[in-house]
Amino acid sequence: MTCFICIACGTQFSESSERPRACPVCEDDRQFVPQSGQDWTDMAAINRTHSVIWIEEAKGVHSLQISPDFAIGQRAFLIEGPDGNMLWDCVSLVDETSAARIAAMGGLAAIVISHPHFYSSMVEWSNACGGVPIHLHADDREWAQRFGPALHPWKGETLQLGQATVIRCAGHFAGSSVLHCPWLEDGRGALFVGDTMQVTLDRQHVSFMRSYPNLIPLNTKTVRGISEAVRPYRFEAIYGAFAGRTIKEAGSRVVERSVERYIKAIDG
Numbered sequence: 001m002t003c004f005i006c007i008a009c010g011t012q013f014s015e016s017s018e019r020p021r022a023c024p025v026c027e028d029d030r031q032f033v034p035q036s037g038q039d040w041t042d043m044a045a046i047n048r049t050h051s052v053i054w055i056e057e058a059k060g061v062h063s064l065q066i067s068p069d070f071a072i073g074q075r076a077f078l079i080e081g082p083d084g085n086m087l088w089d090c091v092s093l094v095d096e097t098s099a100a101r102i103a104a105m106g107g108l109a110a111i112v113i114s115h116p117h118f119y120s121s122m123v124e125w126s127n128a129c130g131g132v133p134i135h136l137h138a139d140d141r142e143w144a145q146r147f148g149p150a151l152h153p154w155k156g157e158t159l160q161l162g163q164a165t166v167i168r169c170a171g172h173f174a175g176s177s178v179l180h181c182p183w184l185e186d187g188r189g190a191l192f193v194g195d196t197m198q199v200t201l202d203r204q205h206v207s208f209m210r211s212y213p214n215l216i217p218l219n220t221k222t223v224r225g226i227s228e229a230v231r232p233y234r235f236e237a238i239y240g241a242f243a244g245r246t247i248k249e250a251g252s253r254v255v256e257r258s259v260e261r262y263i264k265a266i267d268g
């Protein structure tokens with residue numbers, strides 16, 4: 001029995017003797033099935049050819065990314081906090097070095113996931129870190145492909161985890177969320193955005209889409225909803241889902257002006 005992993009999107013599936021027939025995450029209009037067709041791998045195979053690279057992005061913020069790039073190529077974050085360490089978002093490879101490093105840092109208190117594209121190998125990460133709870137928004141739970149007792153779907157608009165707040169913004173997915181950590185950046189706050197917002201290449205704005213690869217925008221009402229969801233929170237830094245996509249200063253203002261620019265572009 002194998003927990004197959006989709007090579008295109010990096011989602012790990014529950015144990016089976018045969019390869020899954022299809023990947024619902026890839027077949028959704030937000031993603032795509034590669035021209036070469038759907039293909040599968042497993043944890044042992046990725047472990048032979050890839051590793052997880054850690055980068056200390058700021059005090060208490062470490063990014064984790066598979067190298068060489070695998071599937072979507074996102075980064076996850078190990079965030080040190082007053083209530084323990086959190087893993088924000090996830091990657092497909094769980095390597096022994098990372099698990100040992102997390103254990104040496106005092107272990108994980110929680111895994112929190114922004115949306116289904118980064119569910120990846122969340123259950124295996126939880127298993128490797130003592131079965132810690134995985135918080136994902138209940139509105140997206142239908143997209144989970146591997147199940148386990150660690151999955152803790154949450155409902156509503158916010159989830160408080162000690163001093164951290166998970167904020168449902170919706171848009172990209174019904175349960176698309178961001179994570180606010182007020183203690184980071186010397187108390188000025190940081191926001192981790194997954195695909196709920198994408199930090200643009202100029203690192204001066206964020207943008208918003210239902211699908212980034214298929215270029216499906218969101219409407220004015222939905223984008224206003226995202227900005228209203230984060231307005232009560234102050235944050236200096238914005239950590240996007242991909243390497244280098246970090247805004248270091250004035251994050252709250254960046255979101256406000258990005259929303260205005262976006263709405264002007266789509267609504268005239």
Ligand SMILES: [Zn+2]
Nearest residue numbers: 006009023026
């Ligand atoms: Zn897939």
Ligand SMILES: [Zn+2]
Nearest residue numbers: 115117172195
């Ligand atoms: Zn996504």
